Each structure stands twice: as structure tokens, then as C-alpha cells.
Amino acid sequence: MDRMTADDVRSMMIAVADRIIASEQLLTKADRDIGDGDHGLGMTRGFTAVRELLLENTYDDVQSVLAGVGDTLITSMGGASGVVFGLLFRAGAQGLLPSDVLTVPIAADHFERSTREISRRGGATIGDKTMLDALHPAVESLRRSSEAGDTLAYAFRGAAIAAGEGTDRSKDLVARFGKAMTLGERSLGFPDAGAVSTTIIFTAMAEWITANNEHPTTSAQGEV
Amino acid sequence: MRKFINEPRQVARETLEGFLAVYGDRFTQVPGSLAVAKRIPADKVAIVSGGGSGHEPVWLEYIGPGFADAVCQGDIFAAPAPRSIVRAAxxxxxGRGILFVYGNYSGDRLNFDLAAEELQAEGHEVLTVRVADDVAAAPPERANDRRGIAGGFFVSKIAGAASEVGLDLKSVQELATLAADRTRSMGVASAGGTIPGTEEPTFVLPDGKMEIGMGMHGEAGVRRADMATADETVDQMVRLIMGDRSLSPDEKACVLVNGLGATTRAELLIIARRTARVLDQAGIRIHDLQVGDFATSQEMHGFSISVFGLTPELQKLYDAPGRTSFFSGANRH
Structure with missing residues (x-):
């Protein structure tokens, strides 16, 4: 599969929402280790609202799906995570012309723009022990896949793996941003909770694309 | 669980409902958000504050004559979303512009900045003052990384008073920024608070230990030390605060001894007694001394001390009328 319709993207994002909601306990624990423990709650609230939005709407272009997801996260979550994960889907869509399909190059462009905007607004950079430590390698992997002409399934699997590796590396980083910042050395040994969420998102996207590879235009299994 | 609450996820909403049950004659809920606004806003610069809930009276109760015109709550310890902030504003x-006053946390910055952009796109004038008074959070050369804690009270007082006397947006922002620049705080805690719905406190200290410089969400401080007496602890904290920004001989100070949630009134008065004494001995003239729970962190056992150095203009604004649910005016005149 080298292209997905707007409806495919909608179905994929419902699968992402389901996966985040199912990961609430894991995210709560990851955040409690070096934060205040509210990340799981916030992400669940945001993606529950995303799920409702997507089940109630149909879309003609990919950017409307992604911007809708982003707006919903920003509005429903609050906190730093609401804006950061909202921008992950909204910021990339804002600068791009509406397209009726998602391809690897469009995905790479989207997440590259999102990453820049998250970094610009939040003020964090790679190595600060934030979600950027997972997102940045994932986007680099997407870019490489775009240049190599990889399929969507291959490109997103590569991005998910890169995000996971980035998350693992974040264990060895001392937090230089957010509420974990003042923990200093005490933040060592734990991954950043936002990086964990980022990996879950890319993994769920990769798995949906892989599972629906043969019937790229049919809706997601298990959608209600 | 020992908290007298209902459904943990409803704590922020029910806290706001309780506030309105008591003060609903003067304030009203902004539809579609956890925000409260004055029933009859005056023709002046609008002061809008907000942040995560769970720190009551911050920010919910920082509303009143001479204080904020609207306050916007997020969930427990989480910044409010841009749409709520926009509605509150x-x-x-x-038509005189909007001044945002809030604590310097990444979540609050991200959400208030998006709200400001949305309001500006609709033609409103918006300026911002961030409170970053916690000297324990970062060294002076990285003062922009510092968190906002109880010293935000002084910034709110000045912003509210400057707006009340009819100054324009830019002037109100400048005076509130000046107040923020001249305020330093530090906290200490011997036990952490627990977020409703979670089982563990945000941090656990071994028996007999205290954390000097503890943040409002349980963020680590400058050092962990053996529990000491009130006097010894105050002496250490005042030294750290004054070491960060010393007061000139002709500069009077407002001082706030703030309880973090579970500290008794008696403890706070004992702490205030010593704070006043050591500052007196250092030759500092205390213009006003406030004691109470002005910014809390659930049932955290601890306190913070804030010192605000006055200029003649700031003193006039501090002494101007201003009232909230927890503050009725200066104690010393």
C-alpha cells in the first residue's frame, strides 16, 4: 500500500485512540515515576474525545482528519500534553494543501512540520528527555523512507521502531524540561512518559496499516 | 484514601461549584469551562489568571476587587485548555486589553500562548506576565526556568491594583513584571500531597527528613536535609532567598508565610515570628506580613516564604484596596 484515503486515516486514528485508551495504566505509571502521574488520565480524556469525533464525522481530505484530531486533543486535554500531542496532528496539517490521500512523503512532511512547531512553542530540543526524543528519530526514519520510496507499512513500522529506540535512550537522559527537570539525576533510569505515548501512537499506526495492507480502502476492523 | 471527596475526576468541577455556592453573588461560571468571572466586569484592563487546579486558593480564588477579573482552572495540576482561557478572557x-498572569510552567505557557494568539487574531490586545519566583528551581542565570509559587500573590495584587486605577495595558504589564522581578520565594516540605484518584503521594520522604526548595507539585528542591526546628529552617530559607536577591537599605519588603496544605496555623505563626525577627535583625523594614494558605499542594506538609521588595509606586499599589476570599488587606499600615 502506498496511499491511504482520508477514511483510512480516520479508521487508523480510531485504532490509535483505542490503543492509547487501553494504555492508561501504563502511562500513569510511567509519569508517576518522574512526573506527577496525570499523563495517562489526560491522554485517555483526549483520545476518548478524538474517538467520539471520528466516529461522528466523515472526511474528504487527510489534513482535515489530522487537524480535527489535533484540535480535539488541545481542547479536551489541557496541560502541556494537550498542546504538544495536539500540535503533533494539527501543526503539520496546517501548512499543507488538503490532499485526498496520505502517502509516505506527505506523512514525512506532516510530522516534520509538527516536530518543528512543538519544539518552537515548547522550547525543548532533542536530548531534554521529552516526547521529542521519540518523535525526532521517528520523523527522521519517515524522511529516509520517503526518499527510498518505501511502502506506508514499511515506513511506519520503521518510524515506530525508531520511536521505541528513542524512548529507550531517554532513560539515560537527565530531564532538562518540564516538571521532571528539577529531579536532575533522579530522573535517570526512567523513560519520558510523553516519549512512551509517542511510541504507542506510531506503533498503533504501523499496526493498523500492516493489518489493512491488502484492503487499503476498507474500514478498520473492530470499528463500531 | 482519607480525602473527603466524591468521584476523583470531578474534584476540580466540584471545587468550583463550592466556590460559587459561597461567592456566587459576585462571581459566575463561564459556560463551557472551569472558569469563573466577575458578574459585572469594570471598564479597565482585564486581568485573567489560571493554571492547574489542586493548589487552592490558587488560581480559583485569586479573583475579586483589586485582583483578577476572571480565573481559569485546569484539571488537577494540569493547565487549562486554550478554549477555556479564551472564554474566560x-x-x-x-476593550482595554487583557493581561494574563500565571505561573511559569511549560503547560501553562503552551496553553496561554495559544489562547493569546487566538484572541489577538480576533483583534484583542493581550500581554502576559509569568510568575517565576521559586529560587530553588534554577540558578539566577536561568531565572526564566524558575517555577511560579506563592509569590504570585504579590504579582496578582499589583496587577489588579494597577488595572483598578485605570492604567493602560502596557503600564499594568510593566508594573506586574516589576513586581514579579522583585519577588523571591522558597518552599520546604516534610511530607507530600496526593493527587485525588491516585494512591501514592507525589513524593515520599524518609522519616525525619525534609526537602528544602520543594516545588508545588512535589518537584525536587535544592537539598534533602534532616528535620530541623522551625527557627533553624526559617534561617536557612531566608538566607537562600536573600542570597538570591538582597534588598537595598531603603527598600521595604512585603513578606508572605504560606502554608502548603497540611501545615497548622500554629506552625505558620511560629514560622512568621522567626521570619519577622531575622529580617528585622538584618535591618529590613517589613511593610506587611501575611500568614496563611495562599498557594497549596493538596495536603503537602510544608511552607514557603516569599519576600517582595517594594518601590514607592509598588507600595502605593500594594496598599490600594483589594480583596479575595483569603485576603482582606494589609495587616500593617
Whole structure:
């Protein structure tokens, strides 16, 4: 599969929402280790609202799906995570012309723009022990896949793996941003909770694309 | 669980409902958000504050004559979303512009900045003052990384008073920024608070230990030390605060001894007694001394001390009328 319709993207994002909601306990624990423990709650609230939005709407272009997801996260979550994960889907869509399909190059462009905007607004950079430590390698992997002409399934699997590796590396980083910042050395040994969420998102996207590879235009299994 | 609450996820909403049950004659909920606005906003610069809930009276109760015109709550310890902030601001904007006053946390910055951009796109004037008074959070050369804690009270007082006397947006922002620049705080805690719905406190200290410089969400401080007496602890904290920004001989100070949630009134008065004494001995003239729970962190056992150095203009604004649910005016005149 080298292209997905707007409806495919909608179905994929419902699968992402389901996966985040199912990961609430894991995210709560990851955040409690070096934060205040509210990340799981916030992400669940945001993606529950995303799920409702997507089940109630149909879309003609990919950017409307992604911007809708982003707006919903920003509005429903609050906190730093609401804006950061909202921008992950909204910021990339804002600068791009509406397209009726998602391809690897469009995905790479989207997440590259999102990453820049998250970094610009939040003020964090790679190595600060934030979600950027997972997102940045994932986007680099997407870019490489775009240049190599990889399929969507291959490109997103590569991005998910890169995000996971980035998350693992974040264990060895001392937090230089957010509420974990003042923990200093005490933040060592734990991954950043936002990086964990980022990996879950890319993994769920990769798995949906892989599972629906043969019937790229049919809706997601298990959608209600 | 020992908290007298209902459904943990409803704590922020029910806290706001309780506030309105008591003060509903003067304030009203902004529809579609956890925000409260004055019923009859005056024709002046609109002061809008907000942040995560769970720190009551911050920010919910920082509203009143001479204080904020609208306050916007997020969930427990989480910044409010941009749409809530926009609604709160529009409820009190009267064509003189909007000043955001909030604590310097990444979540608050991200959400208030998006709200400011949305309001500006609609033609409103918006300026911002961030409170970053916690000297324990970062060294002076990285003062922009510092968190906002109880010293935000002084910034709110000055912003509210400057707006009340009819100054324009830019002037109100400048005076509130000056107040923020001249305020330093530090906290200490011997036990952490627990977020409703979670089982563990945000941090656990071994028996007999205290954390000097503890943040409002349980963020680590400058050092962990053996529990000491009130006097010894105050002496250490005042030294750290004054070491960060010393007061000139002709500079008077307002001082706030703040309880973090579970500290008794008696403890706070004992702490205030010593704080006043050591500052007196250092030759500092205390213009006003406030004691109470002005910014809390659930049932955290601890306190913070804030010192605000006055200029003649700031003193006039501090002494101007101002009232909230927890503050009725200066104690010393």
C-alpha cells in the first residue's frame, strides 16, 4: 500500500485512540515515576474525545482528519500534553494543501512540520528527555523512507521502531524540561512518559496499516 | 484514601461549584469551562489568571476587587485548555486589553500562548506576565526556568491594583513584571500531597527528613536535609532567598508565610515570628506580613516564604484596596 484515503486515516486514528485508551495504566505509571502521574488520565480524556469525533464525522481530505484530531486533543486535554500531542496532528496539517490521500512523503512532511512547531512553542530540543526524543528519530526514519520510496507499512513500522529506540535512550537522559527537570539525576533510569505515548501512537499506526495492507480502502476492523 | 471527596475526576468541577455556592453573588461560571468571572466586569484592563487546579486558593480564588477579573482552572495540576482561557478572557474584556498572569510552567505557557494568539487574531490586545519566583528551581542565570509559587500573590495584587486605577495595558504589564522581578520565594516540605484518584503521594520522604526548595507539585528542591526546628529552617530559607536577591537599605519588603496544605496555623505563626525577627535583625523594614494558605499542594506538609521588595509606586499599589476570599488587606499600615 502506498496511499491511504482520508477514511483510512480516520479508521487508523480510531485504532490509535483505542490503543492509547487501553494504555492508561501504563502511562500513569510511567509519569508517576518522574512526573506527577496525570499523563495517562489526560491522554485517555483526549483520545476518548478524538474517538467520539471520528466516529461522528466523515472526511474528504487527510489534513482535515489530522487537524480535527489535533484540535480535539488541545481542547479536551489541557496541560502541556494537550498542546504538544495536539500540535503533533494539527501543526503539520496546517501548512499543507488538503490532499485526498496520505502517502509516505506527505506523512514525512506532516510530522516534520509538527516536530518543528512543538519544539518552537515548547522550547525543548532533542536530548531534554521529552516526547521529542521519540518523535525526532521517528520523523527522521519517515524522511529516509520517503526518499527510498518505501511502502506506508514499511515506513511506519520503521518510524515506530525508531520511536521505541528513542524512548529507550531517554532513560539515560537527565530531564532538562518540564516538571521532571528539577529531579536532575533522579530522573535517570526512567523513560519520558510523553516519549512512551509517542511510541504507542506510531506503533498503533504501523499496526493498523500492516493489518489493512491488502484492503487499503476498507474500514478498520473492530470499528463500531 | 482519607480525602473527603466524591468521584476523583470531578474534584476540580466540584471545587468550583463550592466556590460559587459561597461567592456566587459576585462571581459566575463561564459556560463551557472551569472558569469563573466577575458578574459585572469594570471598564479597565482585564486581568485573567489560571493554571492547574489542586493548589487552592490558587488560581480559583485569586479573583475579586483589586485582583483578577476572571480565573481559569485546569484539571488537577494540569493547565487549562486554550478554549477555556479564551472564554474566560472574553467574559471580562472591555476593550482595554487583557493581561494574563500565571505561573511559569511549560503547560501553562503552551496553553496561554495559544489562547493569546487566538484572541489577538480576533483583534484583542493581550500581554502576559509569568510568575517565576521559586529560587530553588534554577540558578539566577536561568531565572526564566524558575517555577511560579506563592509569590504570585504579590504579582496578582499589583496587577489588579494597577488595572483598578485605570492604567493602560502596557503600564499594568510593566508594573506586574516589576513586581514579579522583585519577588523571591522558597518552599520546604516534610511530607507530600496526593493527587485525588491516585494512591501514592507525589513524593515520599524518609522519616525525619525534609526537602528544602520543594516545588508545588512535589518537584525536587535544592537539598534533602534532616528535620530541623522551625527557627533553624526559617534561617536557612531566608538566607537562600536573600542570597538570591538582597534588598537595598531603603527598600521595604512585603513578606508572605504560606502554608502548603497540611501545615497548622500554629506552625505558620511560629514560622512568621522567626521570619519577622531575622529580617528585622538584618535591618529590613517589613511593610506587611501575611500568614496563611495562599498557594497549596493538596495536603503537602510544608511552607514557603516569599519576600517582595517594594518601590514607592509598588507600595502605593500594594496598599490600594483589594480583596479575595483569603485576603482582606494589609495587616500593617
Amino acid at each position: 472574553k467574559a471580562v474584556e472591555r
